[in-house]
Amino acid sequence: xxxxxxxxxxxxxxxxxxxxxxxxxxxxxxxxxxxxxxxxxxxxxxxxxxxxxxxxxxxxxxxxxxxxxxxxxxxxxxxxxxxxxxxxxxxxxxxxxxxxxxxxxxxxxxxxxxxxxxxxxxxxx
Amino acid sequence: xxxxxxxxxxxxxxxxxxxxxxxxxxxxxxxxxxxxxxxxxxxxxxxxxxxxxxxxxxxxxxxxxxxxxxxxxxxxxxxxxxxxxxxxxxxxxxxxxxxxxxxxxxxxxxxxxxxxxxxxxxxxx
DNA sequence: TGGCGAATTGATGTTCTTTTCAAGTTCGGC
DNA sequence: GCCGAACTTGAAAAGAACATCAATTCGCCA
Numbered sequence: 403x404x405x406x407x408x409x410x411x412x413x414x415x416x417x418x419x420x421x422x423x424x425x426x427x428x429x430x431x432x433x434x435x436x437x438x439x440x441x442x443x444x445x446x447x448x449x450x451x452x453x454x455x456x457x458x459x460x461x462x463x464x465x466x467x468x469x470x471x472x473x474x475x476x477x478x479x480x481x482x483x484x485x486x487x488x489x490x491x492x493x494x495x496x497x498x499x500x501x502x503x504x505x506x507x508x509x510x511x512x513x514x515x516x517x518x519x520x521x522x523x524x525x526x527x
Numbered sequence: 528x529x530x531x532x533x534x535x536x537x538x539x540x541x542x543x544x545x546x547x548x549x550x551x552x553x554x555x556x557x558x559x560x561x562x563x564x565x566x567x568x569x570x571x572x573x574x575x576x577x578x579x580x581x582x583x584x585x586x587x588x589x590x591x592x593x594x595x596x597x598x599x600x601x602x603x604x605x606x607x608x609x610x611x612x613x614x615x616x617x618x619x620x621x622x623x624x625x626x627x628x629x630x631x632x633x634x635x636x637x638x639x640x641x642x643x644x645x646x647x648x649x650x651x652x
Numbered sequence: 653t654g655g656c657g658a659a660t661t662g663a664t665g666t667t668c669t670t671t672t673c674a675a676g677t678t679c680g681g682c
Numbered sequence: 683g684c685c686g687a688a689c690t691t692g693a694a695a696a697g698a699a700c701a702t703c704a705a706t707t708c709g710c711c712a
Contacts (some may be wrong), residue, residue: 407615408546408553409546409554411543411549411550411614411615411618412544412545412546412548412549413544413545413609414542414614414617414618415544415549415614416540416699418536418540419537419540419543419544420537420699420700421531421533421534421537422533422535423537424533424537424540425533425654427573436658436659437658437660438658438659447701447702448658448659449701449703449704450700450701450702453660453662453700453701454700455659455660456660456661460672464700468659468709470658470710471658471708471709472659473657473658473659473660479620481613481616481620482617484613485610485613485614485617486536488609488610489536489539489540489610490532490536491606492604492606492610493535493536494577495604495606495690501613545669545670561688562688562689562690563688563689564686571671572671573688573700574671574672574673574674574689574690574691575670575672575690576689577669577689577691578671578691579670580689580690581690581691593678593679595679595680596678596679596687596689597679597688597689598688598689598690607712653709654711654712655711655712656696656709656710656711657694657708657709657710658707658708658709659706659708659709660706660707661701661704661705662704662706663702663703663705663708664701664702664703664704665700665702666700666701666703667698667699668697668698669697669699670696670697670698671695671696671697672684672696673692673693673695674691674692674693675690675691675692676689676690676691677688677689677690677691678687678688678689679686679687679688679689680685680686680688681684681685681686681687682683682684682685682686
């Protein structure tokens, strides 16, 4: 084995941990895109976008091929979309629950709490 | 909606993007753990571990409850383990493929390539 | 073959994260 | 009440990532 699994996973998540890189992957879900096509869609200037694409490429998350004078990108493994989908269900789920909890707290104890809590209160036994 | 989905996802992945935090989640897969139990298992000193737990807690990925003088942690949503499982299949998959590719390159073109490439070569059309 | 468009790379300042240490809180036992 | 154990918090140094600009490569075509 190369390195502990938790370290490899952490690096993997780190390469995903940037809004532009997530955006790029979302766009590539509809199929291959050239850098020129991505620029307006992602909203970064060419060199910055290229840096972000490089990070995804070096992590083997996307791959590129030259077509004439352009470079076209696509994902290396479509299971990455499963990952994004699971992340989405977790986020919508927990956010929904967290918001509900916050709403309850605000309704019941708003006058007591000054200032309101930033994170969900610790659950007491 | 609060913010664009790609931004929320990026933040979510960012909270996971640390070896110790992944390790903590792996350990919590077997059930609730106190901070004192986690210290030797994760291998961080108390204050450092507490910082990392705080990051997971503020992101609602784990929750804590006091039991006597100890604090016990557990995951808020077990679907996080689905996420880690999908990540694992992607990593074992692409790493296996990448290693195979590298092995092929080294075998066939080792004398030609000086130095050997760091990333998979661009696919030509 | 000279120049232009497409994309990447390198270098650099800035900002964010990680790590460490000291100080603080909370709880239980004496 | 006071002390020690279990954690957490705050602040500051060290390290990593991000964003930006200039310079470079590569292919095309006039």
